[in-house]
Amino acid sequence: MAGTTESLARFAPELVLSATILAILIVDLIARLQPKRPSLLSGVALVGLSAMAGALWLTPTGDTSLFTHLLAFDGLARYFKGFFILAAALGVLFGHLSDEISRSRLGEYYIQLLCLTLGLSLLASAQNLLMLYLALELVSLPSYVLSGFRWWDRRASEAALKYVVFGGAASGVMLYGFSLIYGITGTLQIDGVAAALTAAATGGQGIAGQLGLLMAVMLSLAGFGYKVAAVPFHMWCPDVYEGAPTTFVAFLSVAPKAAGFAALIRFFVVGFGQPAPGAAGFPWAEILGIIAIGTMTLGNVVAVTQDNVKRLLAYSSIAQAGYLIMALAVGTDEAIRAVMLYLGFYLLMNMGAFFGVQLAGGERLSAFRGMASRNATLAITMAIFLFSLTGIPPFAGFIGKFYLFAAVLSVGEPFFYALAIIGVLNSAISLYYYAKVVRVMFLDKAEEGDGVVEVSRPASALLLALAGPTLLFGVWWAPLADLIDKASSILR
Amino acid sequence: MPFDFAVVLIFLAVSAGFVWAAMFVGKLVRPHRPDAQKLQTYECGERPIGAAWYNFNPRFYLLALVFIIFDVEIALTFPVGVVARAWVEAGHGLTVVVEILLFVAVLVAALAYVWGRGDLNWVRDLEHEAPLPPVEPPPDAALTREVHS
Numbered sequence: 041m042a043g044t045t046e047s048l049a050r051f052a053p054e055l056v057l058s059a060t061i062l063a064i065l066i067v068d069l070i071a072r073l074q075p076k077r078p079s080l081l082s083g084v085a086l087v088g089l090s091a092m093a094g095a096l097w098l099t100p101t102g103d104t105s106l107f108t109h110l111l112a113f114d115g116l117a118r119y120f121k122g123f124f125i126l127a128a129a130l131g132v133l134f135g136h137l138s139d140e141i142s143r144s145r146l147g148e149y150y151i152q153l154l155c156l157t158l159g160l161s162l163l164a165s166a167q168n169l170l171m172l173y174l175a176l177e178l179v180s181l182p183s184y185v186l187s188g189f190r191w192w193d194r195r196a197s198e199a200a201l202k203y204v205v206f207g208g209a210a211s212g213v214m215l216y217g218f219s220l221i222y223g224i225t226g227t228l229q230i231d232g233v234a235a236a237l238t239a240a241a242t243g244g245q246g247i248a249g250q251l252g253l254l255m256a257v258m259l260s261l262a263g264f265g266y267k268v269a270a271v272p273f274h275m276w277c278p279d280v281y282e283g284a285p286t287t288f289v290a291f292l293s294v295a296p297k298a299a300g301f302a303a304l305i306r307f308f309v310v311g312f313g314q315p316a317p318g319a320a321g322f323p324w325a326e327i328l329g330i331i332a333i334g335t336m337t338l339g340n341v342v343a344v345t346q347d348n349v350k351r352l353l354a355y356s357s358i359a360q361a362g363y364l365i366m367a368l369a370v371g372t373d374e375a376i377r378a379v380m381l382y383l384g385f386y387l388l389m390n391m392g393a394f395f396g397v398q399l400a401g402g403e404r405l406s407a408f409r410g411m412a413s414r415n416a417t418l419a420i421t422m423a424i425f426l427f428s429l430t431g432i433p434p435f436a437g438f439i440g441k442f443y444l445f446a447a448v449l450s451v452g453e454p455f456f457y458a459l460a461i462i463g464v465l466n467s468a469i470s471l472y473y474y475a476k477v478v479r480v481m482f483l484d485k486a487e488e489g490d491g492v493v494e495v496s497r498p499a500s501a502l503l504l505a506l507a508g509p510t511l512l513f514g515v516w517w518a519p520l521a522d523l524i525d526k527a528s529s530i531l532r
Numbered sequence: 533m534p535f536d537f538a539v540v541l542i543f544l545a546v547s548a549g550f551v552w553a554a555m556f557v558g559k560l561v562r563p564h565r566p567d568a569q570k571l572q573t574y575e576c577g578e579r580p581i582g583a584a585w586y587n588f589n590p591r592f593y594l595l596a597l598v599f600i601i602f603d604v605e606i607a608l609t610f611p612v613g614v615v616a617r618a619w620v621e622a623g624h625g626l627t628v629v630v631e632i633l634l635f636v637a638v639l640v641a642a643l644a645y646v647w648g649r650g651d652l653n654w655v656r657d658l659e660h661e662a663p664l665p666p667v668e669p670p671p672d673a674a675l676t677r678e679v680h681s
Contacts, residue, residue: 062641069648 042113047106049112052095053121054161060088063153068147068344078143078225082136085150086203089129096121098443103529106339109229110171112306115529119380120302123387124295128157128392130506135261137499138287138398141189141360142399153291158317164302167310169218169228172303173211176263179296180207185283185290192197199283206276207266214263220256233311244471245506257324258314261331262426267300268361271334281354286403289350290394293357301364302309305379309371310530329459337363340469349397352473353390359470360386367462373528375447380524381458382440383501385513387429389437396422397446399495399503408477410486415493417500421507426474428510436513441467558605598646605639 042050045048067084067439071077096118103114111117131153135141141149159178166172177525184207188200222228237253265273281289301495339359346352364382367375411419430436448460495503513520590622612632619628646652 065641065645069645073650075658 042106044107046104050099050104050106051111052099052346053092053125053160056088056095057154057158057161060085060092061151061158063088064147064150068341078146078381081147081150082132083152086129089125089132090153093122093125096125098180103489105167106165109231110168111162111165112167112530113165114504115527116302116305116376116380118277119524119527120164120298123298123383124157124160127295127298127387128153130198130387130395130502131288131419132389133502134290134395134398136283137496137502140285140398145189150188152182152189153187153288153329153491156186156291157295160299160519165297166229166303167306169221169230172230172307173215173218173263176211176214176303179267179299180211183207183292183296186288186515187280187286189285191247193390195283196285197283203276203280206273207237210262210266210273213259214261214266215343217256217259217262220252224252224256230306230311235529236398239311244325249432258311258327260307262320264300264304264330268304268365269295269358270331270361270365271338271358274335274338274358277358278351278354281351281357282348282403284499286350286394286398288386290391290398293353294387294390297357297361297388301368301379301383304390305376306530308368309376325369325371326455329364330454332362332369333459333462334362335359335365336466340466340473344469344471346473347475349400349405349408350394350403352405353393354475356470356474357390358441359466360390360429363441363444363463366459367447369459370447370451372441372450374450375444375529377521377524377528378440378443378447380528381443381517381521384520385428385436385440385510385523388506388510388513391423391436392503392510393425393429395499395506396505397427399499401493404478405477408480409484409490411481411484411493415495416489418493418495421503422481423478424507424510426477427513430474432471434511434514436510436517439514439517496519594651598643598652601642603638605636608635 045292048055064084067080068077071080074080099113099118103112105112116419132150135149137147156179159175159180161320162175163179166175183195184200184204187203188196190196191200204340218228221233225233227233227236263272264270266276269277281293284292292329307434307500308324308328337361339355339357339362343352343359345353346355364379367378367382397403400411400422402408407420411422424435431437445463448456448463573584609632612628614623617629619625
């Protein structure tokens, strides 16, 4: 355990981020009348995020826990912090190029976005149930505000309200679960839970204790399930994605989901041992596996009928969460590395796909009609992102899915074979609706009124910058896989 | 062990049942003669002047939020004041001062932001006649927030 001074040194990335948030607040206030204010604000945000990345790079390595065991400082936390910095930087760039965020409120948007990022980075390293809850709320509150950012739009206010009500209920249920865990094990530390459970298991636990534990974990799962949009906590997802500004949805669909997975990994793998051996006699792996089956099947089947591309991608992101939970159910180190690798690819392809929707100037499927002739760059990059999300070679998504399925199959039990088969069938379904968008873009003719889609040069460059790695990682993923091998240490 | 919980369960069942039983007995025994006067909303003896379900001016909430800035400040400065003497004796006086100043500076930044945006004025300058339902996105959404008086 690190003392306060050492903890502060390892907490430097978050401190830099907090300073950036304040700097944006002040710049926004002082430069009210500057015509160049948007560029100035984006500049401050990007410089701050780069400084945060630098601070993360410079923090001393070596796993330890900070601030009297509240936060873990390990490979998992560091990897996800880097992930969030990248996602936030893309979020800032998307916001800068977006016409949904009025220029006079850009500062407000960045402040909320970076507060959210601060919450995400705390969530990925939280090692104490209370800290975890606080971080989750710090993620949720700005999300609500940003979902309703265009408050005059009825769909946006509906989205924000649904999100608040659903989020409030989910975190309340989760808090109840945490209180039960505390009651049963007598500790709020996630690593302490494991020790308490082992002690209880050897001491012989009554049926009441076992039932209580099952209930506690299922209730806690509600909070995580809501963050990663797993069935049956997925209902908010399509409506919020539809109503919120597209530029924010790009961020929302990736970063909080990844943070939810980081927290889930810590909660299950650290707190409940490797879930596979069945801590305290309960089949955690099977419970997570069944949630995974429900999540991916519902996401894929409902996505088939969507004609709003934002809703389609919302259901697709539910399905993607299902594949990831499937690997999480395995819970081996190999599976965790596969989840981390897939999330890395998911960042590129999903943010890219939403950025494509943002640039297309419409979210109905018809807005993409004949896109190949209206803006070839947009059509081609969008096709790359969608095929990568399907998991077709030679795109990064294929490699990610390959690792996920390999991890599931390596268990070698009938349940996991069945899980993998359902996963593959689901991937086949997903091809239909992803390819539907591609078909509309390339095979349908542009009709009258479908003009050329103007995309500014920086936006095209950004699209290509996201599509390039999506292709590159599909054939040469070793660097990222190596990075994750080094980074996947978890404090146990 | 499970029997301890059985006591709790029986207690819950009896207490829930008691409510129903009391209501049911009351319904059997009491007279039922409502009139207009009786059905009126009860407002501490005052004559009701209207429905209670209407929109309050959101300004109240905003000011309450601004108040929290000061509230948090005082709540978190007090503990520092209590331990400050011990820290000064240990030779960390400067650390305490710098830390608390940093903390207050963060809160002052929030206050400055609210002030700079004109949210402390009870009546804000509007570019249109209030109340106006914003249907179309206004040109500058930040400055045209609706005020009900």
